[in-house]
Amino acid sequence: MMLAAVFTLSLGLSTANAALxxxxxxxxxxxxxxxxxxxxxxxxxxxxPLEKILAANGVNTVRQRVWVNPADxxxxxxxxxxxxxxAKAAGLGVYIDFHYSDTWADPGHQTTPSGWPSDIDNxxxxxxxxxxxxxxxxxxxxxxPAIVSIGNEITNGLLWPTGKASNWGNIARLLHSAAWGIKDxxxxxxxxxxxxxxxxxxxxxxxxxxxxxxxxxxxxxxxFDMMGVSFYPFYSSSATxxxxxxxxxxxxxxxxxxxxxxxxxxxxxxxxxxYSFPSDVKNIPFSAAGQVTFITDVANVVASVSGGxxxxxxEPAWIQNANLGSSCADNTMFxxxxxxxxxxxxxxxx
Numbered sequence: 162m163m164l165a166a167v168f169t170l171s172l173g174l175s176t177a178n179a180a181l182x183x184x185x186x187x188x189x190x191x192x193x194x195x196x197x198x199x200x201x202x203x204x205x206x207x208x209x210p211l212e213k214i215l216a217a218n219g220v221n222t223v224r225q226r227v228w229v230n231p232a233d234x235x236x237x238x239x240x241x242x243x244x245x246x247x248a249k250a251a252g253l254g255v256y257i258d259f260h261y262s263d264t265w266a267d268p269g270h271q272t273t274p275s276g277w278p279s280d281i282d283n284x285x286x287x288x289x290x291x292x293x294x295x296x297x298x299x300x301x302x303x304x305x306p307a308i309v310s311i312g313n314e315i316t317n318g319l320l321w322p323t324g325k326a327s328n329w330g331n332i333a334r335l336l337h338s339a340a341w342g343i344k345d346x347x348x349x350x351x352x353x354x355x356x357x358x359x360x361x362x363x364x365x366x367x368x369x370x371x372x373x374x375x376x377x378x379x380x381x382x383x384x385f386d387m388m389g390v391s392f393y394p395f396y397s398s399s400a401t402x403x404x405x406x407x408x409x410x411x412x413x414x415x416x417x418x419x420x421x422x423x424x425x426x427x428x429x430x431x432x433x434x435x436y437s438f439p440s441d442v443k444n445i446p447f448s449a450a451g452q453v454t455f456i457t458d459v460a461n462v463v464a465s466v467s468g469g470x471x472x473x474x475x476e477p478a479w480i481q482n483a484n485l486g487s488s489c490a491d492n493t494m495f496x497x498x499x500x501x502x503x504x505x506x507x508x509x510x511x
Contacts, residue, residue, distance in 0.1 A: 179457070179464035179511040183308070183421060183471030185256060186215055186494075186508075187224040190479040192244060193235055197481060202500040211478055212251035214501055219508030222254035222307060224423070224473050227295070229274035230263050238295055245304040256308035256473070257299070258357070258423075259292065259339070261320055266313045268359050271321045281331050284323050285338040292342025300347045310355040310423070311339035314391055316370060326370075333377035340384040353386040357423050361390025362400045364408040371416065387470075388412055389423035392459065394442050395431065395487050401439040406462045413467040421471040422463055427455040429502070431489035452494065452504035460511035472511060 191211050201211045215223065225244055228236040245255045260266035263274050278284050292311070299306060312319045318326040324335045340354050360366050367390070374380055390409075394400050409420050431447045442458075445451045456474065463469035476485055477494035485492045494505045 179460035181460055181464055181469070181471050181511050183222045183254070183256070183473070184219055184508045184511055185222040185224055185254075185471060185473035186220050186477050187226070187258075187424070187473055187475045188212070188215065188244070188248075188478060189224070189226045189236060190476060190482070192240060194479065194481060199480065199499055201478065201495065202498070204501045204503060204505070206500060210247070210251070212247050212253060214505070215508075216251050216253055218501065218505040219510070220253065221508075222256055222471070222473075223248045224256040224258055226258045226260055226313065228260055228263055229291070230276075232263070238298060242298060242302045242304065245299065245306070246302060249304050254307040255304060256310070257306045257352075258310045258313055259295070260313045261288065261291075261311075261339075266315075266319070268314050268316045271312075271315065271317065271319045271325070273320045273323070277320075279323055281323055281334060284320060285334050288320070288335055289338040289342045292339045293346050296343050296346035296348050300349065305348055305350060306352045308355055308387065308421075309343050309352045310357045310389060311336055311343070311385070313357055314359040315356070316358045316360065316366060327373070329373045330377050330379065333374050333379035336374070337380045337384055340380075353419065354384065355387035355389045355421065355423070356385050357389035357391070359391040360397075360400070361392045361422060362397075362404040362408055364404075364411050367408055367412055368415070371412075382416065382418075385418070387419045387421055388416065389421045391424040392422050393425060393487070394427065394439055394455070395434055395489055396436060398437040398439050401441045402458055402462055403441055404439075405459070406465065409463065409466040409469060413469070417468065419468045419470045420463065420466060421469075421473070422459060423471075423473050424475040425456070425459055425472065426475050426477070426485060426492040427452045428487070428489035428492045429504075430491040433488065435488035447489070449494075449502040449504040452502070453507045453510075456504075456507045457510060464511075477505065
């Protein structure tokens, strides 16, 4: 932990607790895991529902991805309502991440759901009504999400090809429609509305995207409350903590929104990384202790920025997919037997 202390001091940050408002984990795959026979245990080996283990370790909000009509039903609206009810019963807030696709949506994939129209007028109307109906379904189920993301990592647009960058006019119109699906819903209280891009460390990306979409005049700054970013250390050596701090600081001064690291994680095993790790995290070990150091450092960066309010660890309990899409062998916070690692308690510290 000495390295973490030295680093935070070098950025001019306090080594005190970050005290973020949203201390979260994406637990979208827990039902998939449970159906496969996985059970979860706390650090002492006691079997408990995952939501109770997360809450006991300082998590206060869980993130859930929503797909429109997936072939196997996993991650659809019904799946997510059942999951959200469990979270609420455990005293956890819920952050809904609409992918607006039947499958994964990310910078390389934003496939329009099957059967949705492709012309902008009808697509915007469909998006509005889907978002409205989904929000009302959560309200009817007794769950009021704290945060709703209108799209997932939409750096290259959403609902392709109609909303693909650089068709900024269509992107702005679609996001305006999605935002008002939430605003016009029966959800009470209303959630914070988030726009989520990847590569949060890259100010040029964030600046170009928001400048282009907001100058259309269709998406208003009042349509959304939060800017979310993904921040992963193993896809680019440029993804330094210092760059993240600079980018978030510029975002805060430019638009004054609440800021959240919506996705991040750190490996406990990475024998063959595809890319070189950023310079200011290279001394952090690939271990549970390293996860604590990294997450603490990221949390301190977020907390040091005006409007920095949250951090979410991506899928810490998806042990059947432990690499979590990276070239590192294991990025979870649970062992292969389902037992929580000591790193999970980092949420008590941030």
